[in-house]
Amino acid sequence: MVQDRDDTAVLSPDEGWETVHATVHSARSAFYTAGSTAILLMWAGIISIAYLAQYAVATFAADFADDNPWYPGPLWAIITFPGVIGSMVIGTRAGNALSPGRTMQSAGIRVFAYWMTVIVAAGMLPGAAGLWNESGAEKIPFVLLGVFALGYVLFGILNRTVIAVFGVGMAVAFYVPHYVFDDVAPAVSGIAMLVLLATIAAWVRRTGEW
Numbered sequence: 001m002v003q004d005r006d007d008t009a010v011l012s013p014d015e016g017w018e019t020v021h022a023t024v025h026s027a028r029s030a031f032y033t034a035g036s037t038a039i040l041l042m043w044a045g046i047i048s049i050a051y052l053a054q055y056a057v058a059t060f061a062a063d064f065a066d067d068n069p070w071y072p073g074p075l076w077a078i079i080t081f082p083g084v085i086g087s088m089v090i091g092t093r094a095g096n097a098l099s100p101g102r103t104m105q106s107a108g109i110r111v112f113a114y115w116m117t118v119i120v121a122a123g124m125l126p127g128a129a130g131l132w133n134e135s136g137a138e139k140i141p142f143v144l145l146g147v148f149a150l151g152y153v154l155f156g157i158l159n160r161t162v163i164a165v166f167g168v169g170m171a172v173a174f175y176v177p178h179y180v181f182d183d184v185a186p187a188v189s190g191i192a193m194l195v196l197l198a199t200i201a202a203w204v205r206r207t208g209e210w
Contacts, residue, residue, distance in 0.1 A: 036092030037204055039087050040166050044197035048081040050076050051190030118151035145174045169196040
């Protein structure tokens with residue numbers, strides 16, 4: 001930075017370019033992460049409910065769980081489907097508040113394509129590993145959760161740190177209990193997700209960044 005004759009600070013060409021680049025990057029990230037904090041809070045709550053519901057079924061309806069070992073799939077689908085709709089609504093409204101029009105539509109399409117790729121990968125990898133059968137079915141959730149957590153981490157690294165932290169927290173909340181606590185793992189995972197929810201809420205309250 002240099003001084004002109006009137007002692008006014010003037011940016012050098014390199015500093016000016018860095019400032020422009022930082023501004024553009026910040027604007028681009030804002031488009032891609034519009035409403036992301038509210039969405040993360042919502043999903044932390046939804047995943048907690050799903051974990052606790054799965055534990056409740058296994059504990060209080062043990063006969064049903066034994067006769068229908070596939071029940072977690074439909075249970076999670078029913079509980080999480082409103083979250084998919086809610087994410088779309090929150091993201092669309094937040095994006096339109098920033099910049100309604102073609103720019104936001106382009107960003108929305110890119111984000112949609114990214115998460116669709118993650119979803120397709122989550123479905124294909126268990127098949128490629130030969131898990132879509134009776135003997136390997138119990139390992140499928142481990143692959144699915146890992147792919148989704150990685151999706152959050154990569155998206156967060158590129159756009160917003162808290163999203164990456166959420167991905168890491170989601171993976172820890174799933175894998176650690178399932179390798180340590182056996183039958184009560186879903187309950188522990190549900191509680192861990194509630195802790196993650198409280199942590200994100202505290203971060204939002206402290207920083208004021210939505």
